[in-house]
Amino acid sequence: MSFRDTVYKITAKIPKGKxxxxxxxxxxxxxxxxxxxxxxxxxxxxxxxxxxxxxxxASDGKLTGYSAPGGIVKKKSMLIHEGVMFKKARVDLSxxxxxxx
DNA sequence: AAACTGACTTCTC
DNA sequence: GGAGAAGCCAGTT
Numbered sequence: 198m199s200f201r202d203t204v205y206k207i208t209a210k211i212p213k214g215k216x217x218x219x220x221x222x223x224x225x226x227x228x229x230x231x232x233x234x235x236x237x238x239x240x241x242x243x244x245x246x247x248x249x250x251x252x253x254x255a256s257d258g259k260l261t262g263y264s265a266p267g268g269i270v271k272k273k274s275m276l277i278h279e280g281v282m283f284k285k286a287r288v289d290l291s292x293x294x295x296x297x298x
Numbered sequence: 299a300a301a302c303t304g305a306c307t308t309c310t311c
Numbered sequence: 312g313g314a315g316a317a318g319c320c321a322g323t324t
Contacts, residue, residue, distance in 0.1 A: 201321080218306090230307085232306040233307080233318095234304090235305085237322065240305055253305080255305085260305090262304085302324080303322090306318105307317105309315105
């Protein structure tokens with residue numbers, strides 16, 4: 198299985214109402230320094246609805262990019278709708294950060 | 299095969 | 312806490 202598939206698999210595990218950082222996913226996938234690559238995978242996102250790429254944020258909780266129509270704004274709305282806590286323009290990681298169970 | 303690109307992260311100032 | 316710079320990875324051209 199390729200690193201990419203692993204990333205998608207992990208991302209798909211993020212529970213509703215929680216978020217994970219690119220670096221965190223990269224680490225779980227085996228490459229702690231592949232956070233950047235992870236971002237690309239989300240951008241591609243071949244498993245659109247199956248993989249909740251909107252639950253992936255930057256290390257500081259900031260919402261970066263979003264390919265789907267609506268962009269960042271839409272992404273933020275979705276997260277709020279799912280119950281994710283926000284701190285201004287950033288996600289409150291101290292509360293909504295996902296802990297791999 | 300080499301170079302370019304980007305939805306990242308971390309360190310300094 | 313905001314701005315700039317350097318490092319790292321996989322995919323695309």
